[in-house]
Amino acid sequence: MIKIRDLEKIYRTEEVETVALNKISIDVKEGEFVAIMGPSGCGKSTLLNILGLLDDPDNGSFLFNNIEVAHFNERKRAELRKHNIGFVFQSFNLIDELTVFENVELPLIYTGVKSGERKKRVEEVLDKMQIMHRRNHYPQQLSGGQQQRVAVARAVVNNPKLILADEPTGNLDSSNGNEVMSLLTDLNEQGTTIIMVTHSEHDARYSHRIIRMLDGQTVLENIMV
Amino acid sequence: MFSNYLKTAWRSIVRNKAFSFINITGLSVGIAASLLLFIVVQYEMSYDTFQPNYDRIYRVVTQDKFDKDITTNSGIPVPALKALRVELPNIQFGALRSIYGSQITVPSANNGAGNKFIEESGIFYLEPQLFEVFTYHWLAGGPSALKDPNHVVLDERTAGKYFGSWQQAIGKTITLDNFIPLKVSGILQNVPANSNLPLRVLVSFATLQQYGEAYGHYDSWNNTSSNFNIFALLPPGMKAADMNRALLQFSKTHYEPLRGNSIKTNFLQPLAEMHFDRRFESFADHVTSRSTLVTLLLIGVFIILMACVNFINLSTALAVNRSKEMGIRKVLGSNRMQLFKQVMSETTGIVCIAVIVALCIAYLVLPYIKHIASIEEPLSLFTPTTMGMVGGIGAVVILLAGLYPSFVMSKFNPITALKNRMVSASVHGVSLRRGLVVMQFTISQILVIATAVAVSQMNFISKADLGFQKESVLIMNVSADSASLSKEDAFKRQLLQIPGVQSVSFSTDEPSSENMWTTNFAYDHQPDEKYQLALKYADADYLKTFGLQLVAGRPIQPSDTLREGIINETLVRKLGVKNPHEVIGKTIKLGNGKWYPIVGVVKDFKTHSLRDDIKPLFISTQKDFYTRLAIKLRTSQMMATRAAIEKSWNQFYPDYAFAPSFFEEQIARFYRQEEQLSLLYKIFAGLAIFISCLGLYGLVSFMVVQKTKEVGIRKVLGASITSLLQLFSKEFTVLIIVAFFIAVPVAWYMMHNWLNNFVYRVPLNAWFFITAITGSILIAWITVGYKAIKAAVANPVKALRSE
Structure with missing residues (x-):
């Protein structure tokens, strides 16, 4: 599903040049659950942003479902992103002005799904995430665990092929964290590819494979048994 | 999608x-x-536009070119009417x-003497042909009602007002100035107030043939009265320039043989200019200068701009707080255009709310503005034009x-936005916001300076010597008919007994x-002077009644006829005489060709x-x-004196209504438009300052939130409250000073031109400018002060913890 080769990302200011990704090459197959680990500043998030088509690399190749997307413009990236990729963030990133239902509905609006169909799909996913009873609440009225469940619901409502999770349990206690990890595992078992950035060895153990990074490069790959 | 935006x-x-609140209020x-302002301007611009032939109607006016001077007159000599009809037969004229x-x-059944009405304006002797030039709606009768003498048409x-209803007026007889009987033969639908011809009482022009002299109507090429006007309707396709060429020839033919001391020419004044050209009189209650309207329009545009500036400033400042939402939307698949549309929809939402509130404000305030601008017409906010204007303003504001x-x-950038790394500076709006x-402060300081100058000029006028x-001094009209004239001396004697x-x-x-x-x-048997001499006819008590002072000679002796005269210092100077005493005993030849001795020189007073x-x-x-009576009152018991004067009046002139006014009020009416402008300046300068402060308050509130951490750290490091206050006020003070230097030349130029009227x-001295800058800085400090003090005295631990 994902094939990147010699990917480079360099951040430049007037005086300093920081290499965030240094000719990195990774493959991710469809249905895989991959965890990316490494110390702060090693390039995990930069990699995730490029994989999520939020950022573009300076050099190298990025094939997404066999399509070269490394140099797509913003409009094309947005188009590809909204149909294929779901995001889960450490800080949930729900829109405070929208209710639970409306937050989950948002990706469907951007993909042009009709109102009736949207309602059905949002209710289904909220039900699945066991958060239906909170559908009319605003994010600030929910606990952290509930907010992250809403974020997961929003990430999957469009049935994306790939979910990118950036430290999804970073702001949660262990019980809520485990709950979110179980949700991601369930999704993966249903066929969704998941790439997760984490600092937690415990969370990484839910994945099939751990890629360890240092200074913008992959240094080790562990296959989980 | 759209409902999501709205939500x-x-x-x-x-x-x-x-x-x-700040955005919507501003x-x-x-x-509003x-x-x-736009409604007022639109109303002023709409004068006579209801006339179907608006673009083809002109007034034939007169210009006298002297050696160093040009005088204009909205009138034309009476014989010109016949001559124009003969010489330019393809043009439709009406007088x-x-x-x-x-x-x-x-006439009244209850009151034997009848009910008396003094009509200050709106009475015209009018030719039926005028209705071929202008179009009016008749409720009864038609133009032919004014064909014969002693007929009148009322609106x-x-x-x-006279008869209870227009239906009852038809066929009745009214009397003009107690000696002209007039039969009501037609009724005209009320002429809109935005007309230069407020037709109310229309007496057939043929009546003037009998009574012309009583109204100064002389069939002579030597006499031009601004009260006698000829209007022309040009045929379709004919240009005014062609007609003006014909009028030039006409003037040569008729005025050159008269050999006056000026070159007299007639030319066309478009109907469209009648309300704006101060060189000529209009029959409407006021003439508006276009520069006043442009000033009002500019103020309107300035105020809208200022409100938009607040909106842009606050929105870009708030954008920092909304960056996360924008980031999320981008991550979830929104493209840039969708986000652009979303923010535009939000602006549209806020502007729509603001428009509704503005309409409510305008609805409540409109009667006051009408009063200030002296608009009599019932103006409505909910007309297609006004609604169009509202839509236009709304659209411009949204954009x-x-x-x-x-x-x-x-x-x-969604990545930066999601990580909440957006800070005020990264929104690229800081320099724009400063700009x-x-x-804003440039505009408000211009308005403050303009207001200070206008108010000061108005004070100067009201206190000027x-x-x-x-x-x-009580003033009123008196009739110049022979019966009234014969009673004048006795009436005067009786008044002096009070x-x-x-x-x-x-x-x-x-x-x-x-x-x-x-x-x-001409002076002292020399040839005619190259300028005109103003004339005032008055009895021997004129100087005493108005407190005029002689600088040489003696007052004029009581007389019923023109025997001798006094002149003013200006004339002495223009004649090249240094000592006023030198002119005493010299003679002056007036237009009638006779020489009259100068017996005194009066100290200069403002003649206009x-x-x-x-x-x-x-x-x-x-x-x-003599058609005016002036009575100087002692200041005690003025009410009783007025009552005694009225009693005497009714005794001497029972057929005339007693309708006095005070001279001071008449003087004030000269400056009504300047007074109105000065008041409008005050109101709108106040609003401009209010809107600027509102914006400033919003920005400072935002700045306080942004600088919470900085203030905490500075306090921990030992910063005093004063230095923290400076942190907030320094930037704005600098900006206001920059604005001041931009405002000064603009305001100086604007008000210098205005004062030239x-x-x-x-004098346009430095104090006006110092007041503006001091006032602006003070107001800004007060606005910034509350929020800044609150931030400066806050517990630093709390500020740092919250970070």
Whole structure:
């Protein structure tokens, strides 16, 4: 599903040049659950942003479902992103002005799904995430665990092929964290590819494979048994 | 999608209550203010536009070119009417003569003497042909009603005033000035108030053939009265320039043989210019200068701009807080155009709310603005034009206020936005915001300076030494018919018996008036001078009644006819005489060709308004020209004195209504438009300052939130409250000073031009500018102060913990 080769990302200011990704090459197959680990500043998030088509690399190749997307413009990236990729963030990133239902509905609006169909799909996913009873609440009225469940619901409502999770349990206690990890595992078992950035060895153990990074490069790959 | 935008927009408004309030208040006040100004301007621009042939109607006016001077007159000699019809047969001409302050007596069953009405304006002797030039709607009768002498047409309102209803007026007889019987033969639908021809009482022009002299209507090429006007309707396709060429030839033919001391020409004044050209009189209650309207329009545009500036400033500042939302939307698949549309929809939402609030404000305030602008017409906010204007203003505001914030927010990098790394500086709006604050304060300081100058000029006018006493002088019209004239002396004697009456004088007009009676003249048996001499006819008590002072010679002797005269200092100077005593005993030849001795020189007084120079003047007696009575009252028991005067009046002139006014009020009317402008400046400068402060308050509130951590750290490190206050106020103070330096030349240029309208004016000194900058800085500090002090005295631990 994902094939990147010699990917480079360099951040430049007037005086300093920081290499965030240094000719990195990774493959991710469809249905895989991959965890990316490494110390702060090693390039995990930069990699995730490029994989999520939020950022573009300076050099190298990025094939997404066999399509070269490394140099797509913003409009094309947005188009590809909204149909294929779901995001889960450490800080949930729900829109405070929208209710639970409306937050989950948002990706469907951007993909042009009709109102009736949207309602059905949002209710289904909220039900699945066991958060239906909170559908009319605003994010600030929910606990952290509930907010992250809403974020997961929003990430999957469009049935994306790939979910990118950036430290999804970073702001949660262990019980809520485990709950979110179980949700991601369930999704993966249903066929969704998941790439997760984490600092937690415990969370990484839910994945099939751990890629360890240092200074913008992959240094080790562990296959989980 | 759109409903989602609206939902988010509404919730964002509710969530950011304080900012929304500032935005909506600023925009509402701005939209309401500019809407009201635009309505006033649109009304002033609409004069006579209801006439179907508006673009083809012209007035034939007159110009006299002297050696160093040009005078203009809205009238034309009476014989020109016949000559024009003969020489330019393809043009449709119609004539009228206006009369002022006449009395209409309406027969009444209850009142044997009839009901008397003094009509200050709106009475015209009018040709039926005028209705071929102008179009009016008739309720009864038609133009032919004015074919024969002693017929009158009333408008619906006046007919109702005289007879209860217009239907009852038809066929009745009224009396004009107690000696002209007039049969009501037609009723005209009320002429809109935005007309230069307020037709109320229309007497058939043929009546003038019998009574012309009583109204100064002389069939002579030597006499041009501004009250006698000829209007022309040009045929379709004919250009005014072609007609003006024909009029030039016409002038040569008819005026050259007269060999006056000027070159007299007739030319066309478009109907479209009648309301704006101050060189000529209009029959409407006022003439508006286009520069006043442009000033009002500019103020309207300025205020809208300021409200938009607030919106842009606050929106871009708030964008930092909204960056996360924009980031999420981008991650979830929104493209830049969708985000742009979203922010524009939000702006549209806020502007729509502001427009509704603005309409409510405008609805409540409109009656006051109408009063200030002296608009009599019932103006409605809910007309297609006004609604179009509201739509236009709304659209402009949405574009002005929405485009930049939409552009900024849709451009956010989602990665930075999601990580909450957006800070105020990274929104690329800081220098723009500074620029906009400078713009706001430039505008408000221009308005403050303009207001200070206008108010100061108005104070100067009200306190200026006009050279005569205007206080406690009662003035009124008197009839110049022979019966009234014969009673004048006895009436005067009786008035002087009243203890509260100090002095009484009959004259053609007061010392300062709109009278333009001028003549060519010669001094001391020399050839005719190259300029005109202003004339005032008055009895021997004129100087005493108005407190005029002689600098040489003696007052004129009582006389019923023109025997001798006094002149003013201006004329002495213009004649090249240094010592006023030298002119005593010399003679002056007036337009009638006779020589009259000069017996005195009066100290200069303002012969017209302070807009005009003092004219060279000749004052003499001529009883049968007196149409004005002035009574100088003692200041004690004025009410009782007035009652005693009225009693005497009714005894001597039972057929004439007693309708006096105070001379001071007449003087004030000269400057009504300047007073109105000064008041409008005050109101809108106040609004401009309010809107600027509102924006400043919003920005400072935002700055306080942004700088919470910085303030905490500075306090921990030992910063004093004063230094923290400086942190907030320094930037704005600098911006206001920058704005001041931009405002000064603009305001100076603007007000220098405005003051040039007055011959007598206040100097444009530094104090106006110092007041503006000091006032602006003080107001800004007060605005910034509250929020800044609150932030500066807050517990630093709390600030740092919250970070």
